[in-house]
Amino acid sequence: MSSSRSVVTNRKLGVVQKWSHTLIPTTREAPKDAEVPSHVMLHRAGYIRPVGAGIYDYLPLAWRVLQKIQDIVREELNAAGASELLMPALEPFELFKDTKRDETYGDNLFRVKDRKGRMNALAPTHEEVITDLMIGCINSYKQLPLNLYQIQTKFRDEARPRAGLLRCREFIMKDAYSFHTTVEGAGGLNTTYDAMYRAYTNIFTRCGLDFSAVEAESGPIGGSASHEFMVNCVSGEDTILKCPVSGYAANVEKCEVGPRPAPSKGYFAGEPTGTLEEHHTPGLPGIDDVAAFMKVKPENMLKTIVFKVDSTPEDLAKYGEEWIVAVVRGDHDVNEGKVRDASGCKVKLADIKEAEAKGFAIGFVSPRAVVGKKGVLMLVDRDAAVGFDDKKGKSMFWVTGGDKKDYHVKHFNWQRDLGKDPMDAASHLSDKGFPTGSLRGDDKYLMVADIRNALPGDPSPRAANTALVAGRGIEVGHIFKLGTKYSQAMGLIVADETQQKHPVIMGCYGIGVSRTMAACVEMSHDADGIVWPAPLAPYHVLITMVDIKNEAQQTLAVKLSKELSEQGVDVLLDDRDERPGPKFKDADLIGIPVRITLGEKAMATGGVEFKLRKSKDKGEVVAIDAVVAKAIAAING
């Protein structure tokens, strides 16, 4: 055994674990509060146990899976040029005050008071800590670029922890931070970002996951500055849209809608379909309720959402309070990020009381509400900015709010009922052919833009005549171009060749390690239990002795375990004094990829039974001296 004790070795031995010597508390039933498959399976198979809301023990099997994920993460990040370090989970609260994240993170930040009465935070992420570290270590461009990462427990006081390991208050995360003097060129942020994108692709591919890399809500630098890595599975809580031709994929929060032809008669143009009728619509909370009551389809309604501009103190002094009113079709959803981008203003959903004081009858607002109000820009989604239905070849029929409580109107017409002609107000066309307006202009109070969430069936933004298709996913990784947000706020400044001082440009890159384990189970399980991809399985091979008292089986179990582990295979040996039934049930539950069963019948013919967890058949008998090679081939295959 001397070789295995060598300090320097190129061998990696597998482990052999006897089931009776470890803790695998399988259960027939899951706790009633476990609903999602990963939660049920990880509990029943003895991987996790709840400690509190959103807090779990990782039992030996789970910890082995987590370590395998971490090993892959380390190898790929090290190969991508990153260095591992470890920062504390506990940090002084002042660090969060510098970047105002004590406010922006809000109640999600765990706060801990120490014996001296000083406030500390349990870190939800480490931008502040690492920026503070770098301030003390880095002062020249010659020391950059750098890419540093850690794998560590993170804390977030989630409003509602749920779905087992998928949304926890304490979880394991890999977080990386890169530091640069430039965005472009050698050593720039983009180079590292691309390297991390490749590293993430390698990591999730090596984990055996079916995943998509999708564009996510952009960072402060703009462009495609953020990508999410999503495990594809129907139970995912995020909706993603993909273009089947170009490979473009994006989170629904971000997804662009491809070019659509402008209305044939022009935006807003169309004859009234009838006189504007007022209808009393009491006690109808949603668009669908109103639509049903008015006997129209939601797509014939206009939904009007009031945002308030999050003004800087300077703008507030100069322009006063400013508002953005977004109009979309009733069956569409307003996308706040697109409203922000189209208007060029940071916005937030208006406070109901404040908006009502301004004269917006929240819940019953129509486009008419903006007319005559100062400091209001109306953004109209292109699908709502029409008056003529080109498909039907006749003028559109709109139902919208009555601008007073419990009233809606029918036969709203853009040109007639706004009080001003919108075609005139929005007479300037953007380079995309949209009418444009501006918040601080005089009479151009409205503009047309893409401000709604994309939907399946919408045209792809990257391929002609192609429709977007929907999928669902679980976010397991996120890479992000941070820019100078933290370096500027905290003063991480370096001098360049000409002694000019610049804030350092940063990127950050996260992987939810514990969530990846759960997402993998969501993606890969059946009615009987977990089906691990070999790279993440806690053990590669499960050897089951049908009768532990049978000496031939004992001898063979030891022999096969030794041969497999010497080849680097991790072996779990079911040596429990149980009847075969429960052993097979447990084998399926815990999901080890290869099961080798030592039983009298097969051994009488010089063989053992060999079965893959993922296959539905009953397995086959394999000659004893061929089984090691066959197992390794199956694991590597």
Place this chain on the structure above:
RNA sequence: CGGGGUGUAGCGCAGCUUGGUAGCGCGUUUCGUUCGGGACGAAAAGGUCGCAGGUUCAAAUCCUGUCACCCCGACCA
């Protein structure tokens, strides 16, 4: 934070309406018979009914408060 729900043995549940000495299944322990997909028989251990008040001769059960957990929504670098 809004809406809904649940706390009774390790797990899953019944009992509560109509107050009267706490039960079932699984699991656990022992013995026997079994032994290839969650065996059978016998015996046994295990619960201050989430917690605190109150009503009552008497509270798992009725009342008040409180805590915990879960689900839907809001939220989610």
